[in-house]
Amino acid sequence: MPRPAATRRPHSWPWGLRAPSACVLVSALVLAGLLAGPPSLEARPPGETAAARDARLQWWRDARFGMFVHWGIYAVPAGTFDGRKIRPDHGGEWIQADAPVPADVYETYAPRFNPVKFDAREWVALARDAGMRYIVITSKHHDGFCLFGSKATDYDIVDRTPYRKDPLAALAEACREGGIRLGFYYSQLDWHHPAQMLDPDREGHARYRYTRIRDGRKDEYVAYMKTQLEELITRYDPWVLFFDGEWVKWWTVEDGRDLEAFCRRLKPGLIINNRVGKRRPEDGDYGTPEQKIPATGLPYDWETCMTMNRTWGYKTWDDQWKSADDLLRKLVDIASKGGNFLLNVGPKADGTIPEPSVTALRAMGRWMRTNGEAIHGTGASPFPRPLWGRYTRKPGRLYAHVFDWPADGRLTVPVARDSVARAYLLADEARKPLAIEAAGEDRTAVGLPATAPDPVCSVIALDLKP
């Protein structure tokens, strides 16, 4: 890694590069920007140094890839109400609002929710084998139903379903055993809690989206959340909290700060998303782009969350599945921009994960077994995006992720020849050196075999001289 400017010899550049041309200068500036880390946008718990923050977030930054799980009693209607398919363009977890399903009818889904086929170890193995390093599951979504036994309500899986067991306890144990870190999604918006009411001045779905807090009852609801968050944090020891539903008008920046501080007092090492506040860059620890990938990344820690089809919660009929190839290239794209990818599954009411999700995750896992080192623990590309793919990097190593294999068998990278110690394919277990030669002053050409080892993305590793 480059030393601080003050002590650098006038002509020495990082990785032993020769005096720079214009584009190398640009790349170096981009690199310097990236190495300097996120600007002061980041919010830090009072008194936490930048170094302590880096240490707290290191595992999460290195992880790069996690599983999002939207699971709840909305998996019972699974997108259909009264024989009608509800809102193909919207998540099945919103069926109560979108159909709409009357509250007393919606509550009858709980006694029909009996996930006898739920196997926490199977879920953890699926995530781990896909190359995912953490799981974030919905402990309570907007419908207010809790996937854990809570003393603050009986509207939960232990009291209201024939299942009567606590899947979060099983998942916490399986995660510990499986070396996966567990996190919880928790919604501030709650259609079931008596302190909130549907907005009478709005129509349809919007009545649910923007609930009102009943006069004088906000503290009651905040106390309710704190009781449950204390249960979640002290009982299951999560590593991440993913808040959501913060867009309601009655939830303020101050409420976010107060809740964030409350959670950090219970577990200082927690990583909390920016929806604890009002989804601003300075709220929480990381930004949360949804269903999209920022064009050039973001100047602070961020994580894109995305569905594998068009719904977060399970729907029987949503077959708009993204291909494993597409999801893999998205993972590479996100890592090349310094972000994390939280990829969603929507389990069925019986506790199984839909086959298309399993198949795609298994395919991603096969690629990660060969190329995972070019994702886990990497930093954002120091160079502008090449036409043929993406870059990720580690100290002393650059990874070229090739989507479009060059017909002429030559791949040029913007690094001076004498900075490159060797280049090889990650798919080649023998790590046989590839031919490398200068391709202009600050570029190196790597000789490639005629066919790509992997049609979706083949990775070339370039070891760089210190």
Ligand code: FHN
């Ligand atoms: O309304 C939710 C939605 O159901 C889902 O949970 C996503 C996941 O991040 N967040 C909200 C929409 O922004």
